[in-house]
Each structure stands twice: as C-alpha cells, then as structure tokens.
Amino acid sequence: MKKLLVKICGLMREEDVDHCINSGADIVGFVVDYPVAVPWNLDIKRAGELIDHFRKKIEETGIKCECCIVSGGNIEKLSNLISVLKPDYIQLHYKEDEDTIIGLKKLHSIKIIKTVPEGCDDAKAFEKAGADILLVDARNAENAASSGCSLNEEFYKNVRASVDIPVMAAGGINPSNVKDIIDRLSPELIDIMTGVEESFGIKSQKKINDLMDNIKDYI
Numbered sequence: 573m574k575k576l577l578v579k580i581c582g583l584m585r586e587e588d589v590d591h592c593i594n595s596g597a598d599i600v601g602f603v604v605d606y607p608v609a610v611p612w613n614l615d616i617k618r619a620g621e622l623i624d625h626f627r628k629k630i631e632e633t634g635i636k637c638e639c640c641i642v643s644g645g646n647i648e649k650l651s652n653l654i655s656v657l658k659p660d661y662i663q664l665h666y667k668e669d670e671d672t673i674i675g676l677k678k679l680h681s682i683k684i685i686k687t688v689p690e691g692c693d694d695a696k697a698f699e700k701a702g703a704d705i706l707l708v709d710a711r712n713a714e715n716a717a718s719s720g721c722s723l724n725e726e727f728y729k730n731v732r733a734s735v736d737i738p739v740m741a742a743g744g745i746n747p748s749n750v751k752d753i754i755d756r757l758s759p760e761l762i763d764i765m766t767g768v769e770e771s772f773g774i775k776s777q778k779k780i781n782d783l784m785d786n787i788k789d790y791i
C-alpha cells in the first residue's frame with residue numbers, strides 16, 4: 573500500500589513545529605493572512621519566523637518534512653506570500669478559481685493544494701489548471717472559524733473518482749476516528765488541525781502522539 577501522508581495544520585508555536593517534525597508529520601501548515609478572521613491566522617512576519625525555525629530544525633535533524641502556507645485572495649497577494657516565505661506548498665482555501673492556480677504556476681515553482689468547495693462538481697477543472705493536490709474539507713470560506721465540522725465522505729469519494737491527482741481528506745479528524753476514516757476512504761493524505769489541539773493554536777503533544785500511533789500501520 574502507498575504511504576499515507578499526514579499534514580498537521582494551524583501551527584503557531586515553535587515547540588509545536590518541533591513536535592510535529594519529530595513525530596513524523598509529512599507536511600506542517602501555517603495559516604497566513606487568511607481573508608477571514610480565524611484563530612490560527614499569522615501575519616507574514618510571524619509566519620516567516622516559524623518557517624525559519626522549521627527550516628533550521630529539518631536541517632539540524634535531517635528529518636524529511638515540508639511546509640505549507642494556507643491562505644486565500646488574489647494572485648498578487650498570494651504571489652507575494654510565496655516570494656517572501658518560500659514554502660513547499662500553498663493551500664488555496666478561500667474563493668480562488670482556476671485562473672489563480674494557472675497564474676501562480678506561471679510565476680512560481682510551487683506545489684498547490686486547492687480546496688474543493690462542497691457542491692463543486694468540476695474538481696477536474698482545478699486539476700487541469702495545475703493543482704497538485706485537491707483538498708476536501710468540512711471547513712471553508714463561510715465556516716472558517718467554526719469547530720465541530722466533519723468531512724462529507726460521499727463528497728470526498730465523488731471528488732476522488734473524478735480526478736487523477738491525490739485528494740486530501742480533512743474535517744473533524746482526530747486520534748479516535750482517524751483509523752476508521754482511513755479504512756473507509758483510503759485517502760492519499762489527511763489534514764488535521766483542531767483534532768490535535770488543546771485549544772485554538774495550542775497543539776497537544778499527547779494528541780499528536782496518539783494520532784501518529786493510531787495510524788502507524790499506514791505511514
């Protein structure tokens with residue numbers, strides 16, 4: 573079986589970056605300059621500090637991990653975030669369309685994760701535009717700051733069946749339900765934010781350990 577990739581998102585503290593890297597997360601996510609007020613939002617300066625810390629840590633330890641910024645908005649704004657922060661991925665999580673993907677791919681050598689809004693019946697268009705990974709998530713532009721959202725598994729399956737690129741699953745995943753979700757959907761990637769938190773922006777080392785332990789047979 574192909575290895576499942578794990579993204580842990582909404583990091584705000586150096587110690588949480590360290591713990592995610594040490595625990596075997598494949599991608600760590602930083603929410604930067606998101607267009608709607610959310611508790612995980614960082615300004616570009618603070619995101620730069622955390623990403624510098626991330627780079628030092630992976631250089632020191634030799635552990636393989638990549639970083640992703642989660643944002644939204646127009647090409648100029650997103651392009652500036654990419655130029656300054658130089659992440660491995662950008663996750664377009666607001667109302668971006670295919671032209672934003674095409675424009676960013678022309679300007680930058682960057683991997684793009686594009687959220688597919690629930691109800692969207694043309695995920696293929698994002699794939700054609702150059703997205704590297706699609707994301708089916710319970711959290712979207714309208715309910716960005718809410719908690720208790722859970723993934724629409726039927727919608728996930730429909731998106732997965734319609735494209736040839738990996739589709740990441742997110743929304744309400746936590747250490748207790750992660751194994752069942754993987755068994756039902758066999759996603760290529762999973763994305764977890766609040767499910768491994770003590771409170772908004774404060775990650776729980778125990779929850780991260782439990783999560784990784786519960787999926788050790790898949791990673």
Ligand SMILES: O=C(O)c1ccccc1N[C@@H]1O[C@H](COP(=O)(O)O)[C@@H](O)[C@H]1O
Pocket residue numbers: 581582601603606610611612613642663665707709710711712713716717721742743744745763764765766767
């Ligand atoms: O992280 C945010 O602030 C954010 C804002 C707007 C939309 C999505 C956001 N994060 C994404 O939420 C899911 C996981 O959520 P949870 O595990 O259910 O809490 C993940 O895709 C994040 O990238």
